[in-house]
Amino acid sequence: MQNEFPVDDVVAPLLEALQQSGCAILEASPGAGKSTRVPLSLLERFGSRPGRILMLEPRRVAARSVATFMASQLGEPVGQTVGYRTRTDTRVSAATRLEVVTEGVLTRMALSDPELQGIALVIFDEFHERSLNADLGLALVREIREAFRPDLGLLVMSATLDCGPLEAMLEAPVIRSEGRSYPVEVIYRPSASRQDWRDHCVQQILSVTADAQVILVFLPGRGDIRRVARGLSESGYGLPVRELHGGLPLAQQQQVLEAAANGEPLVVLATNVAETSLTIEGVTHVIDSGLAREPVYDPARHRSRLVTRRISEASARQRSGRAGRLGPGCCVRLWSASEVMASHQKPEIARVALDPLVLDLARWGCREPQQMQWLDLPPVAAWNSAVARLRDGGALDAQGGLTTFGAAIAGLGVEPALGMLILAGREQGLPVCAARVAALLSERDILSQGVDLRSRLQALETSPDRHRSLLLEAQRLLAGDPQDRQDWRQSLGALLARVYPRQLARLRQGEGNRYQMMDGPGVQLPPGDSLSGTSWLLILDTDGQPRDARIRLAMPLDETDLDSVLGDHAQWHEQIGWDRQRQRVTGWRQRRLGAIVLHSQPIASLTAEQQVQGLLEGLRTDGLGLLPWSEDCRQWQARVATLAAVEGEHWP
Incomplete structure (x- = not known):
């Protein structure tokens, strides 16, 4: 391989560190080549060891793209020497020696084979993102190395990370690649107070077109990407506009990356998959919304949900750095320079529901978080809350051990709350509908109007071609080709109420859109929603606000849907x-x-x-004036109180 990337300079010391201690940390800036050059170099020089190299990526889009690029560097199709494996897609063969996987795949591999037989080296890429699966995977690999496989190599790679705690935890050497970058001019252009920030974003794209090659625009979600793309189209914008996000098929992702690499001027509207996971060639200008979609625990529906939040200073630096790889660049930030931002993003383990973590560790035989070694210990309150939910759902027994039902849930590869729904749907004769609801809840909303779940299910029936990827995910969850034995329109409400009783909500008396949930929080429907006035709702999604959260997805219920719930819980x-x-x-x-x-x-x-x-x-509320004491009694009480104040030690 030619010496074209900054990270090539540190491959030799990195290999030496791995050979001496079996463990190393690599810190390299975005674009240095760590995700593609390092694994291929290790395959070439570390490959004499028996076993495969396993590299973890935080996102499906990155796993597929990185594996495809590395395979092309070897002149092979993906699935030969280099392959990939995600929850929904696999390209590996008997010849595969370097396997790129999403982080959850490692967890399933370790739980199935605690010795990770056939694996010589595990690489954690983009570890600075600190996903829940990455933290769990690192804890599992540490225990595997200590208990079963001291020969198992471990490499943690990061774009920006305070390596001190990680270095102390792993007792591993840190190798740094400074990279080569050009200065990037940073300009702050916040939107006006009443202007939609996405319209402002369109204006900023139009303003930098003249001298730009590739304009990389960071947006939080697919809905925002569509909105900005529509604004550019309506303005008569001349440059090609491409979208890049995790929901795109692999072929379309590759087309975007190839178009940028070919040097043609274009605009790439991307989620934060382009922040560090993918390298887009030819970027001269970055326009940064300063926003990202990230999972946060939502107490109103008892699991994590994606919310749009302000990014950290570290993320902002990584994004702006994308404009400085070819030469001097420019980054336009759509917020004020005076805005105070967090220095780093909180790790997921500190801000999301821990139900999947608790269930996976129960399969591992761990019932208390202190039994494992963590970079950040799971919060006690979040851990206990997850244990309680899993016990209520029958996934854990009273001692915190895994039940047969819990093992079945864990085998589905989805979050436990959705696994409970899928298994209950199979039992109650609604396997297809339950799988579709689970797919709907695990992906982004397919409709932009109304909160009624029924309209989403009807859209899947009437427009299957439009929602093919979601239907394929539902088919995967079905584990076969069963049919519903009853009409979901009559039976789904009762099924959801049995599975998610804590998410029941009743209309508050005298109000048309405000509801009281079973476990306390108040929620409200958007004004004018078609479900306004419905007596009972099953709340499936909210905007995550701690008080009076706005409902985003719900199922209306009638009295018969509640029969079994009332019998069990009232x-x-x-x-x-x-x-x-x-x-x-x-x-x-x-x-x-x-x-x-x-x-x-x-x-x-x-x-x-x-x-x-x-x-x-x-x-307690009205005071001693309630007592029917005479005036003489009150005088006596006052004298006693005075004497007690003067000579307190002699008075009872």
Whole structure:
């Protein structure tokens, strides 16, 4: 291989570090060639060892693209010496010696074979992104190296990372490739206060066209990409506009990268897959929205959801650096220079639901997070919350061990909440519908209007060609070709209510769009939504706000859908209190579904104990003035209180 990339200069010391300690850390800036040059160099020089090299990528688009590029460098089709494996797509053969996989694939391999037989070296690429799967994978590989395979090589590669904690944890040498970059002029151009930032983004693209070769535009999601592309089209924009995101088929991703490499002027509208995971050639200008979609725990639906958030300073530097690889470049940032940003992004383990992590570790035999070695220990509250949900769902037993049902969920390769739905759907005669709902919940919303789940399922039936990728994912989850034994329009509500009882919500009295959820939070429908006024909803997605979250996806329910849930979860409680208006103790029997009061009736006769309980409640709220004491009694009380204050040690 020719010495064309900055990282080539450190391959020799990197190989020496791996041969001496079996473990190393490589820090190299984006575009230095670490994702493609290093694995091929190691394949050439490390390949004398028996076994394959396994390289982890945080995204499917990067795994496929990196493997395809490396295969082309060898003059071979992907799947020969270099292959890839993702949850939905695999190109490997008996000849494959370098396998690029998404991070979750390593977890499944380790759980199936704790010795990782046949693997000589594991490479973690883009580790600075600190995904949950990467942290879990590193903890598993560490334990495998210590318990079973001291010969297993480990290389952690990162674009920007404070390597101190990682270096201490792995006791590994750090090799740095400084890279070659040109100065990048950074310009701050925030949008006006009432202007849609995407319209402002279109204006900025138009303003830099004259001297640009490839304009790389960072946008948070596919909806934003479509919006900006439409704005450019309506403006009569002359340059070709290409989209790049994780939902594109491999062939279309390659077409975008090839078009940029060919030197033709164009605009690439990309999500943060282009931040570090992929190298786009020919970039002279970057326009950065400063936003990214990332998973965050949503308490209203009891699992993580993607939300749009401000990126960190480290991410902003990586993005702007894309414009300085060929020569001096320019980066336009669509926010104010005075805005304060976090220095680094929080690792996923500190901000997402931990249900998949807890389930995988239960399969590994670990019931407490302290039993493993972590770069960041999983938060105790998030861990305990995940354990409780998995126990409620039957995936874990009372001691935290994996049940047969939990093992079946883990085998599906989706987050546990969706696995529970898929298995329940098979049992209840709705396997196809349940798989489609799971696919809908694991991908981006296919409709931009309304929150009714039924409209999404109908769209899959009436426009299958338009939603082919989602239907293929649903087919994968089916594990065969079963048919629904009943009409989902009559049966889906009851199925969802049984699987997700905590996500039930009832309309608040006297309000058309505000709801009380079973476990406490209040949520609301968008104004004018077709489901307004519906008595019961099953909440499937919200905007993630902690108070009065806006509902984004829901299933309407009728009373019959709730029968089994009420039988299993509704309970009678006695409510004893003080009626301030009538100045008396009152008691009510209430049937509740969590925080939702279903029925309430007065208690006709209160016991003496209940009377005392209610009176104490009144004293707490209204004070001692409630007691029927005479003036003489109150004078005596005051004298005793005074003496107690003066001679406190002699008074009880």
